[in-house]
Amino acid sequence: MRAAVISSGDFASWDERGAVLAHFVGALACLAEVDLLTGNGPARRTESEGAATREVFPARPPAPGRLHALELLAHGPQVPERAPCGCTRSAQRMLAEELPVEVEEEIVSLTGGDSPALLDHLISSSYDLVVFTGPDTAATVQGLRELRGRVATMLLPLVLPGPRLSLKVVRDAFASVDHVAATSAFEASIAVEAGARRVTTIGSVLRVHDLARRNEPLKFEDRAVVMARDWAATPPTEELLLTVRRLNRDLDTAVVRLLGPGWRSLPEDVRAPHVESRFDVWRWVARSLALWDPEPNRIFGRDVLEAMQYGTPVITPWQGAGREHAERGNGGLWYRTYDELLACVQALAGSDRLVATLGAQGQAYAVRNFADTDAYVERVAGLVSELVTRPAIR
Amino acid sequence: MGSSPISSHELVERLWNDIRMREEVRSKTTVPELPVHEQFVHSEALRYINLYWEGRFPDAGQGSSGRGLKRRARRRLARFVIGLFADYMEGERQFNTNVVRVSNSLAHGHDRIASEVRQVAEAVRTESLRLTDEFDTLHRLLESRVAALEEAGRRPTS
Numbered sequence: 001m002r003a004a005v006i007s008s009g010d011f012a013s014w015d016e017r018g019a020v021l022a023h024f025v026g027a028l029a030c031l032a033e034v035d036l037l038t039g040n041g042p043a044r045r046t047e048s049e050g051a052a053t054r055e056v057f058p059a060r061p062p063a064p065g066r067l068h069a070l071e072l073l074a075h076g077p078q079v080p081e082r083a084p085c086g087c088t089r090s091a092q093r094m095l096a097e098e099l100p101v102e103v104e105e106e107i108v109s110l111t112g113g114d115s116p117a118l119l120d121h122l123i124s125s126s127y128d129l130v131v132f133t134g135p136d137t138a139a140t141v142q143g144l145r146e147l148r149g150r151v152a153t154m155l156l157p158l159v160l161p162g163p164r165l166s167l168k169v170v171r172d173a174f175a176s177v178d179h180v181a182a183t184s185a186f187e188a189s190i191a192v193e194a195g196a197r198r199v200t201t202i203g204s205v206l207r208v209h210d211l212a213r214r215n216e217p218l219k220f221e222d223r224a225v226v227m228a229r230d231w232a233a234t235p236p237t238e239e240l241l242l243t244v245r246r247l248n249r250d251l252d253t254a255v256v257r258l259l260g261p262g263w264r265s266l267p268e269d270v271r272a273p274h275v276e277s278r279f280d281v282w283r284w285v286a287r288s289l290a291l292w293d294p295e296p297n298r299i300f301g302r303d304v305l306e307a308m309q310y311g312t313p314v315i316t317p318w319q320g321a322g323r324e325h326a327e328r329g330n331g332g333l334w335y336r337t338y339d340e341l342l343a344c345v346q347a348l349a350g351s352d353r354l355v356a357t358l359g360a361q362g363q364a365y366a367v368r369n370f371a372d373t374d375a376y377v378e379r380v381a382g383l384v385s386e387l388v389t390r391p392a393i394r
Numbered sequence: 395m396g397s398s399p400i401s402s403h404e405l406v407e408r409l410w411n412d413i414r415m416r417e418e419v420r421s422k423t424t425v426p427e428l429p430v431h432e433q434f435v436h437s438e439a440l441r442y443i444n445l446y447w448e449g450r451f452p453d454a455g456q457g458s459s460g461r462g463l464k465r466r467a468r469r470r471l472a473r474f475v476i477g478l479f480a481d482y483m484e485g486e487r488q489f490n491t492n493v494v495r496v497s498n499s500l501a502h503g504h505d506r507i508a509s510e511v512r513q514v515a516e517a518v519r520t521e522s523l524r525l526t527d528e529f530d531t532l533h534r535l536l537e538s539r540v541a542a543l544e545e546a547g548r549r550p551t552s
Contacts, residue, residue: 330402333409339417343409350534351541357400 001032001388003129004122005052008039008062008113008137014230014260014278016302017158020183020204021133024156025052027205027380032129037122039115039139059115060138067110074099074107075163096166104167105141111164113139119146127151128388135173135194136164144173152387153178157191160297171195179387181380184321187299200383203369204300205376208309212282218274223254225315225345226272226288228281228303232262236270240294243338244270250342254349256292259284286310289355290332290348292341298322304332308366311359315344329369331362398548419529423522425515431508434501443497447490 005025011018028034029051036052039059047054075095108114111134119142122130130147131154132140140155147153155177164170174180174195181202182188188199225247229236236258247256248269257272259281275281285291291307292315298304301321304314308325314332316322326332333344348355434440 327402330400332402333406334402335406336410337413339413340410343413344406347405347409353541353545354400354405357398358402361399 003032039113039118057118092163093166113137217283308362311363313358329365
């Protein structure tokens with residue numbers, strides 16, 4: 001079997017979507033010859049990418065500045081959803097539905113992967129399965145339009161909720177793809193809301209290193225609630241720093257610390273020093289009171305699942321894959337407001353028994369569902385076989 | 395797992411419910427913020443009546459100085475009219491004096507009462523906060539006692 005995976009570019013190293021894609025390609029390579037096609041280069045080139053062969057095609061270069069300006073005009077300011085009412089998203093959706101198709105095409109073209117050469121290659125090659133990543137890229141929108149009815153297609157959404165999902169061309173992509181493979185029920189719900197017809201949650205796989213549990217990090221602080229991120233790539237917002245400082249002021253028996261590369265740029269009162277790598281993060285996470293992931297739109301929840309694999313309870317916002325894992329695995333707590341966040345931390349800081357029980361429950365869930373590579377490969381294989389062998393529903 | 399299972403969902407529901415109840419208690423026991431009181435004794439209106447309560451008593455010779463027959467007659471007529479109303483004017487002056495005194499007393503009394511109301515509100519607010527804190531402490535103590543009893547009940551007896 002020959003399969004192509006279309007990706008518009010590389011994800012940042014700490015972006016969970018990159019890890020999800022890499023694991024999917026690895027699993028697919030166990031049952032097919034995989035070409036990883038990327039439309040983001042100045043010229044065509046081929047290189048080996050472990051289990052797959054990467055082919056880079058010349059493409060219109062992404063223009064983030066122009067894209068941002070266009071989206072600002074089209075959808076209004078990109079304010080995050082702060083309350084469970086979903087009011088912001090509704091307003092953005094209403095604005096997005098009114099856009100002319102030409103503007104929509106320009107938005108997806110600027111998002112990346114606008115490569116006529118890649119499209120020609122897809123049409124002329126004889127793939128049994130074409131997997132697209134991200135519904136809002138030119139490669140996906142144009143590719144699905146061209147390949148409809150010719151070859152089995154699959155989509156890995158790897159997309160955060162936002163006004164782009166309301167674009168008509170994106171909704172068409174969701175509706176026309178043969179199958180959507182999601183990593184969490186949260187991601188699956190995003191796909192269904194955007195018009196996907198057949199969605200399967202295949203999860204993903206991840207492993208942590210047990211060695212991190214056995215050697216203590218430098219200047220470790222006991223009873224720390226930690227948050228991990230690549231601070232060099234994504235500096236903290238004023239709001240986050242204010243929340244961390246407020247928590248540190250309101251908590252008697254715990255401290256909140258920010259971990260990750262770029263820690264030198266963080267204020268001294270909130271950072272954990274000498275945490276450069278993911279392994280350093282694991283060493284903190286493995287022995288912390290809890291992991292706090294304030295991002296409400298996680299589609300996989302890698303940080304949360306890693307902490308759970310170490311037996312550390314998690315604290316997450318009220319929505320997203322993080323909350324899904326905390327709830328299904330009974331391995332953590334979730335909140336909507338600052339008072340609820342404080343109550344979650346205080347509940348954990350006040351009861352070692354609660355920390356131990358939630359940690360053990362979460363660990364059992366994370367290990368059972370996300371640490372078994374063979375089971376993941378089997379899930380991917382089952383879905384791919386069904387897709388390739390069944391008659392096209394078009 | 396050594397201990398009995400815990401449902402995250404139930405725990406979160408309980409935490410959220412506790413916060414909701416605490417907010418309800420706070421909203422019921424919180425004394426509303428009173429607006430800033432501007433002292434009545436310093437008001438512009440009171441200042442005006444204190445300055446002009448006496449009025450301007452007409453002067454019999456005003457604007458009629460000189461020696462002409464007509465002017466002399468006008469002065470004499472003015473003196474006659476003023477003499478005629480002198481008792482009334484004096485009574486009016488006494489009345490105004492008392493009105494101003496009463497106004498000043500009322501303004502002082504009003505300001506004192508407003509100040510006392512604010513002192514009482516502050517005292518009630520402080521006491522309400524103290525009681526809320528005490529309630530929280532007692533609640534925590536009760537919770538820890540219940541947890542200790544649960545733990546003791548779970549331990550096997552020899």
